[in-house]
Amino acid sequence: MKNIVLIGFMGVGKSCIGKLLASKLSYQYVDTDKLVEKKHGMSIATIFAQYGEEQFRQWEQEVVAEVSESERTVISTGGGVPLRKKNMQLLRKKGFIVHLRAKAGTIFHRTASRHNRPLLQKDVHEIEKMLAWREQFYRHAHFSIYTDKLSPLQIVREIMFYWRRSKRAKKREEGKKGANYRC
Ligand code: S3P
Numbered sequence: 001m002k003n004i005v006l007i008g009f010m011g012v013g014k015s016c017i018g019k020l021l022a023s024k025l026s027y028q029y030v031d032t033d034k035l036v037e038k039k040h041g042m043s044i045a046t047i048f049a050q051y052g053e054e055q056f057r058q059w060e061q062e063v064v065a066e067v068s069e070s071e072r073t074v075i076s077t078g079g080g081v082p083l084r085k086k087n088m089q090l091l092r093k094k095g096f097i098v099h100l101r102a103k104a105g106t107i108f109h110r111t112a113s114r115h116n117r118p119l120l121q122k123d124v125h126e127i128e129k130m131l132a133w134r135e136q137f138y139r140h141a142h143f144s145i146y147t148d149k150l151s152p153l154q155i156v157r158e159i160m161f162y163w164r165r166s167k168r169a170k171k172r173e174e175g176k177k178g179a180n181y182r183c
Pocket of ligand 1: 044079080116117119
């Protein structure tokens with residue numbers, strides 16, 4: 001698995017953790033939201049207001065298809081990326097998928113002063129409902145971690161530990177297959 005892909009709800013810290021993780025691993029860092037904005041020369045808020053969510057999702061999927069071909073890259077995804085099955089299929093090809101989680105209250109506090117997310121509800125109960133509904137899309141990660149009470153460095157260390165462990169397990173698995181090979 002050549003990339004690490006961060007998924008999760010808005011405000012769980014994907015960008016902050018992604019940048020730190022990439023710097024610890026000396027990997028590249030990309031953020032699908034930033035790439036959509038750059039490619040189309042507009043903020044996410046403007047895309048939603050002028051073209052609607054469906055168009056945003058289409059542009060987002062195009063960016064996902066591009067970044068999923070990367071190597072040695074930490075990829076932070078917009079919170080809605082896992083809603084499309086195709087996105088997750090693409091990202092899984094080369095990626096270790098990490099689900100960053102947080103309780104609704106934490107998300108509410110972390111995002112309260114920001115107004116750049118068109119789909120983020122301003123009511124903690126609404127966030128709770130949306131979180132619960134999205135769980136079905138986020139739960140297919142290789143590893144998931146609650147970020148509420150951990151520092152960014154603790155989270156990054158946990159991710160690196162489980163990622164390396166999973167790479168070792170994969171190598172062992174491949175070794176076994178090779179050992180049973182008969183000419
Ligand atoms: C969205 C999350 C946002 C952004 C857009 C839609 C979502 O990204 O892609 O506003 O549907 O969850 P962040 O998760 O980085 O806030």
